[in-house]
Amino acid sequence: MSDLLEPGRHRAVGLGDDGLWRAMLEVERAWLAALVAQGKATDLHLRTxxxxxxxxxxxxAPETIENAGSPVVELVRILRSAVDEGTAQHVHRGLTSQDVLDTALMLLAKDALGRADTYLTLTAASLAELARTHRETVMAGRTLTQYAVPVTFGLKAAQWLVGVLDARDAIRGAQLPVQVGGAAGTRSLLGELTGSPDAVIESFATELGLLPALPWQTRRTPITRVADVLAEACAAAGVIASNVLFLGRPEIGEVREGRSAGKGTSSTMPQKANPVLSVLVRSAALQVPPLVGHLHTCSALATDERPDGAWHAEWPSFTRVLTLTVTALSQTADLLGGLEIDAAAMTARAQQAAPELLAERGGGGEPADYLGSATSFVDQVLARWDRG
Structure with missing residues (x-):
């Protein structure tokens, strides 16, 4: 990942290597806490x-991670060398490297989904205000790039709002399970350590704020489902950004990104104010779906009791989906919070294009007379938003 080539990546701070390292450490701590809760280690071990x-x-070091094939082997070595011998015997006991890394990725997903929920809620609030304000603002409807029939900008904002609320509902329904399977998904060592493995898993999951679950070392739906809901959110943001880019073209000029000092400047044309937020959101919406497709491919190739490469291929794609989506949703919230609407331009264009917009009715009357159920649809969407 590159700060130079990924503008806005700072908005997803904590979801990269630093966040993953902290998450893996937290997994090891929580696991020892679960063993303590079952009397298989002491409070002193946990405190140490x-x-x-x-x-x-x-x-x-990077070369040691390469030698091990994952960062967990070195993590465990570093942890054991940092504590006394008695504590070291309990560190990572009953886990395998995939357990630690998969559970750490679920912790990163939990963080990302929480941020996504926040940004979607901010975006939804802005869209609800736009839908209310422009409930009856007539504009030209367009289908397949050409004039169709009259619509309202309130309806357009309401449709965007539905997409955002649907994405938020999907995110809130995401399941984030811990991974504990041991060497081959049987929890054999855990069974030797304690007569109640399920109780350890329950305690472990509670400690992390995740869900207890059967091992999913080759059943990768926890990964793909998180990616799917984030892709839906990114798509909802992409629809908004793409519309803003189209409606903001100078020859249309019906909306415009809010302007601020230094934002959207050009290196050669000082008069320009580029719609940078919309451009970056659309960029993310174009990047996320192929990454999600890649994760489904990895899921389909998860063979044996632990995969040979398909699991490893998930890591960069999954964390990339997290960072891209969180960044894009943060940018979308800012975009909608400052979006400028030129209602007069919308109305003027609808009046100018009336012969084409009203063609199915014989071309007579005013655009505002032919809005069908547009305002009713806006009211239904706003009622959903008001219900929370």
Whole structure:
């Protein structure tokens, strides 16, 4: 990932390598806490590990991660070397590297979904206000790039709002399970450690704010379903951005991104104010679906009891979906919060294009007389928003 080539990536801080490292450390701490809860380790062991994690532990060198094939092997070595021998015997006991990394990815997903929910709610509030304000603002409807029949900008905003609310509902319904399967998905060592493995899993999940679950080392739906709901959110944002880009063209001029000092400047044309937020959101909406498709391909190739490469291929795509979507939704909230609407331009264009917009009715009358159920649809969507 590149700060130079991914403008706005700072909005997703904490979802990259630093966040993953902290998440893996938290998984190891929570696992030991679960063992303590079942009497298989002591409070002193947990306090010792927690204190070690709170220090500035060294990060593994890239070549050592390559040698191990994942970052978890080095993580465990670093943790065990940072505590006494008695505590070290309990660190990672009963887990395998996939358990730690998959559960850490669910923690990152939890963070990303929470932020996505917040940004979608901010966007929805702005869209609801636009829908109310422009409930009867007539504009030219367009289908297949050509004039169709009259619509209202309130209806357009309401349709965007439905997409955002649907995406938020999907995000709120996402299931985030812990992964604990052990070496081959049987939890064999955990069964030897305790007579109540399920109780350990329950405690572990509660400690992390995730859900207990059967092992999913080769059943990758927890990954693909998170990616799917984020793709839906990114698509909802992409629809908004694409419309703003079209309606904001100088020859149309019906909407415009809010202007601020330094935003949208050109390196050669000082008069320009580029719609940078819309451009970046649309860019993310174009990038996320192929990444999600890649994750489904990896899921289909998850063979044996632990995959040989398909699992590894998920990591960059999954974290990329998280960062792209959080960044885009944050940008969308800012875009809608400052969007400028030129209602007069909308009305004037509808009047000018009346012969084409009213062609199905014989070309007579005013555009405002032919809106069908547009205002009723707006009211239905606003009622949904008002219900929360």
């Amino acid at each position: 590990l927690t204190a070690a994690i709170a220090t500035d532990l060294p990060r593994p």
